[in-house]
Amino acid sequence: MAASVILIWCLLPGTQLIIDNPQKSDAIVVLAEGDQRYWRGLELLRAGYGRHLVLDAMTWVLYGQTRDHLARLFVSRTAGVNASEVSVCPMSADSTGDEANRVNECLLALDPKPRSVLLVTDQYHTRRALMTFRRRLPQYTWTAAAVSNDFQYGLPWWKRREWAKTYFIESEKLLWWELFDRWRN
Numbered sequence: 001m002a003a004s005v006i007l008i009w010c011l012l013p014g015t016q017l018i019i020d021n022p023q024k025s026d027a028i029v030v031l032a033e034g035d036q037r038y039w040r041g042l043e044l045l046r047a048g049y050g051r052h053l054v055l056d057a058m059t060w061v062l063y064g065q066t067r068d069h070l071a072r073l074f075v076s077r078t079a080g081v082n083a084s085e086v087s088v089c090p091m092s093a094d095s096t097g098d099e100a101n102r103v104n105e106c107l108l109a110l111d112p113k114p115r116s117v118l119l120v121t122d123q124y125h126t127r128r129a130l131m132t133f134r135r136r137l138p139q140y141t142w143t144a145a146a147v148s149n150d151f152q153y154g155l156p157w158w159k160r161r162e163w164a165k166t167y168f169i170e171s172e173k174l175l176w177w178e179l180f181d182r183w184r185n
Contacts, residue, residue, distance in 0.1 A: 022144070025050050025143065029119050031103075034122070036148075097136060115140060117141070
């Protein structure tokens with residue numbers, strides 16, 4: 001049974017990983033780092049999909065600077081008139097579940113407190129991220145916007161080595177979520 005489920009999963013075209021249905025929300029959360037994710041979040045903010053954008057950025061040190069500090073500098077240079085509507089959420093989480101907990105702290109710091117949140121992440125991460133955030137933070141209404149990142153993932157996924165690797169790793173994480181993580185606290 002499990003082997004047949006895994007075989008079917010591997011033969012699907014990869015779209016089961018992707019949810020791209022952005023809805024207008026009180027806040028927009030851009031998960032992890034990446035210029036394309038940030039630009040998509042800023043585009044959605046400017047289009048009225050949220051009143052505030054929260055950019056999560058790791059606190060790891062890169063060339064003598066923390067990444068969250070670099071993110072704040074980047075936002076100050078690029079957000080323009082929207083700079084006051086963008087905040088950086090320092091993150092040290094190493095899993096989507098831990099990331100959800102930290103994002104909640106940053107959302108609670110917003111005024112007014114949001115009731116609905118739009119997640120922005122790479123397309124291959126949208127389904128698992130959305131399921132994780134809905135499970136961990138049910139007090140918010142969640143939707144997701146997928147960011148296309150041709151280097152990391154594309155369709156048909158089996159045509160390029162990096163895409164296949166990303167597909168299998170993310171599929172494994174999603175399967176783990178379905179079988180184990182969703183049932184834990």
